[in-house]
Amino acid sequence: MADAAGRIATLAEEVLGTPLPIRVRAWDHSETGPPGAPTLVIRRRRALRRVLWRPGELGLARAWVAGDLDVEGDLYDALDRLSGLLWERDPATAPRSRLRTGLQALRDPALRTAAREMIALAGPGLPPPPPREEAGKTLGPLHSLRRDRKAISHHYDVGNDFYELVLGPSMVYSCAYWDRDSTLEDAQRAKLDLVCRKLGLKPGQRLLDVGCGWGSMVLHAAREYGVRAVGVTLSEEQAAYARKRIADAGLTDQVEIRVQDYREVPDGPYDAISSIGMAEHVGAVRYAEYTAILHRLLRPGGRLLNHQIARRPQPDEEAYHVDEFIDRYVFPDGELAPVGRTVTQLEEAGFEVRDVEAIREHYALTLRRWVANLERSWTQAVRLTSPGRARVWRLYMAASALSFERNRIGVNQVLAVRTPEGGASGLPLRARDWRG
Incomplete structure (x- = not known):
């Protein structure tokens, strides 16, 4: 040999x-x-x-x-x-x-x-079994309630302490919004504030955050803009962490966290809805249902901010499953769609799309910071999860950073309005003057 x-x-x-x-x-x-x-x-x-x-x-x-x-x-x-x-x-x-x-x-x-x-x-031998970090076989129809809960649990219920190492104190697991001299915390705070300003949040309004993660968006919106907020997630670990943060901030009368699918939210209408890094889990077979439900949950004149990763268009392809590594080890059943398809489906649901902001380079910067956090605390990350799990996260985040840098994938914030009869959108006349 x-x-x-x-x-x-x-x-x-x-x-x-x-x-x-x-x-x-x-x-x-x-x-x-x-x-x-x-x-x-x-x-x-x-x-x-x-x-x-x-x-x-x-x-x-x-x-x-x-x-x-x-x-x-x-x-x-x-x-x-x-x-x-x-x-x-x-x-x-x-x-x-x-x-x-x-x-x-x-x-x-x-x-x-x-x-x-x-x-x-x-050498001789049967194929080795897959590493235990690989997602088990998913059962039931694609993007059914039960199957989605299992897929979300695989990715998000790996330990809040582990995510603290990777994400830092902000606990925001989506693309930050960078300036020249930003820290990761500054950039994540800027992203949350940008979403709040695009939504035009005002004291006393009701905000629904779909896929609320560890509660960062609802906390920021309640603390800085005085809204009453509901955050929904399918992850039990995320919900427990978010509720503790809300209690520590003294905002339990203002913010509610539910372990609930967006399809099961019963108590609209809301004045605004944020969906930040969640729609990638919805899937092509459910996307029309997703947009229709969000439209129904908004009051006339209410705004939706949909922050979503997008792939480049490919001929004769309606849906795109992420690559095999991501599907088996990171986001089971995840799908990416071109931004044009997302805009079309929002419009088909009755929304008026008012702004699309592409922030692809911002996600590459974010991912590189997360990789650096993981590598700096590698021994602790392995102890909190497993060597295999830490290796999964390092590879997927580094490869994803390159995919954003190479323009293989992008990320976009789409602002849409449930414009009421008469056509008064409530938006400012000048584009991107989000203080209006």
Whole structure:
């Protein structure tokens, strides 16, 4: 098994049809690849079995989560170099890419030979079981109440202490709004205040925050704008944390936190609704229902602020499931839609869309700060969760930062109004003068 790294690199280049852009170090301490590049460390032969049994992203993700694979050097640089091979490769110009089907591979003598060599390198044995951090099989219809609760629990009920390490004191788990010299706390406070100003909040109004997380939005709106707020979440851990924050702030008479699905909110109308980083969980099959429910829950003249990640449009595709790693380990059943589709569905529900603000670069900055928080407190993060869970979060946040930077995905704040009969929207004449 001498020079395992060289053999793996040669086989990978044969399959991919291009030289590997990073170094490779194998379990036998052999190493190969371009000098100065980040190093993909294959700690165990088991990593190869994972990739052989599930070629592509999922096999690599399982090897990463299990600790069979690691990266030495700059993780962002490594992911950036690999992105062209793993996520952005055009099969029309790369006929020997990973996108080949098994049948196509069997017809290619070179790939058959490469597969046999890789099997020999991987050693005998059945496919290893997935790491325990992988989401279990979801039951029931897609985006049913029961299935959504399970998906939300997988992502959010991993420990409030862990999220405190990653998110910092703001406990805001969505894109911040940055200025040149902002801290993460400043930028998150600026985002919450921007949402409040876009909604035109005033003392005594009723605010519904859909997917309220750890309560940061309702706390800010109640404390700074004097509203009466209801926050709904499907996470028991988030709700308990938010209720304690509200009690500590002396706002229990002003703010209510419910463990409740947005489809079960019975007590409209509200003067304003915020939905910040929640709509990605709704899904294409439920999105028309989501917009219709929010429209019904608003009073005439009320405003909705929908803050949502978007993908780029793709031909002949109504819905887009996030990649296999994200689906299995991070956001089960998550879906992204183009911003144009979101705007259309809001309008179809009866909303008047008044403003769309794209803040893609802001999310890249936010994610890089979260990664830095996680890396700085790595030992504690592992202790609070597991080595695999910490590795999941580090990979998904770093990869997501690059996706925003590369314009593979974006994030948008869409302000919409339930404009009453007569057409008086209540918005200021000058665009983005949100004090009106």
